[in-house]
Amino acid sequence: MPEHRVLVTGAAGVVGKLMRPRLIRSDRILRMLDVRPLEPAAPGERVELLTGSVTDPEVMASACRDTDAVIHLGGISREDSWERILEVNIAGTQTVLEAARAAGVPRVVLASSNHSVGFRRIGEAGPDGLPADSSPRPDTYYGVGKAAMEALGSLYHWRFGMDVTCLRIGSCFERPADVRQLSLWLSPDDCARLLESCLAAKEPDYRVLWGVSANTRSVVSLREAAEIGYESLDDAEAFAGEVPAGVLPEFLGGAFCDTPLGQSNPL
Template structure:
């Protein structure tokens, strides 16, 4: 490809993706409200921009074939704080992609779009949305936006519902929800390289024996995860055992399923295990 745009490029997952994406295009345009990092890839351009400002975002997509949209506030906040970056920002990306004739948006959705589903429900990608927070609601909004832009304007979208993406699984819950960095890169690569996707939802989860969700309906993406959290089971199960009556343990959204609306879910995750980063 001539050009790929990556939003949220200074975030934890955007940082993982910059190198692989730079090798897939002549030019990688990375953008974030933070940064730039100390070093850039040889073919990478960095632009500081606010997702909530269409005038700043739209010009960045000119000449691109695809945009990998990972930019957002990555925690539960009051609705008013999420409105600009997470809701309006998603609209700005899709509208700019349409205006500049892009082929596809690859979007970092989240398990929190379905976070109030029970962990043991065994849902697949056709399960109805059940957001657990305003943050999860923003992911539902962007998914619906993606479906509408595909059906009304022919702009493809692959929405990746990321579970828990960390270098290693951090607690007993992550035995099911973990997405390794290697599998994240593979999943995003498949979302870009698949010839035709239309509107597609896929779960961002590694090949865990205890994975609580299924990608069986989207085999055409060719995503075949390489990693399995079960390798960490002995040490993780030696930690505090989950309480099956606690929504933070019984629902897919983890602590996001139990916090009051507008209050941090990441804080609950940190209480479960130091340093875990859930979703995106």
């Protein structure tokens, strides 16, 4: 069986930690990269652990060498100063894509966010939910960074033929924490299923997909993700009884829409 190597940036982050055990396969080596220390490999775990920043061209050139795909989760995961968002999330994404291009990596998955369209009104698209490729309407500098990530992914597909999928992730945690997340939750298992669908897509393309589970209260469309084989098996409604009472915010981005620009905020 051919062996494949998949590079995962941001491997010490929330989603990176959740994905590490879920992306293990007998024919795959996971190459994990983060600026922070990573947990040592468990017995039998086929991983390569790298320390470095996505903003460093030399680090990324080395990380992309002999790699079949990149899952780019690295970056600042909340609102921050414009300078930091520009350096890490925007320029860092370009560094990742350019290193992948130079190394001949054919496929990249970019972790975008619902905050790239955070000022879309919930339910504005009707009963089928907000389409995955709705034009950007970011709610923060962080959201602008994710919109720029999507634009860079488009550039590298159309100019260089790279297969690029941008995942507008809702909220990927073990459990939904509030009413908004009952609509936008992406279970860790479903996140892994979605990533596997992205890695197995047959035809090179540029795609923007929603990264959510098939939630009863979903406000976004999973039609586009289903077209590449994604099938969600989870629903945030299973945790509805544990979630504090509340109402959906007006805008998709929730509290991010009220966050002062440039000020670091909690997840």
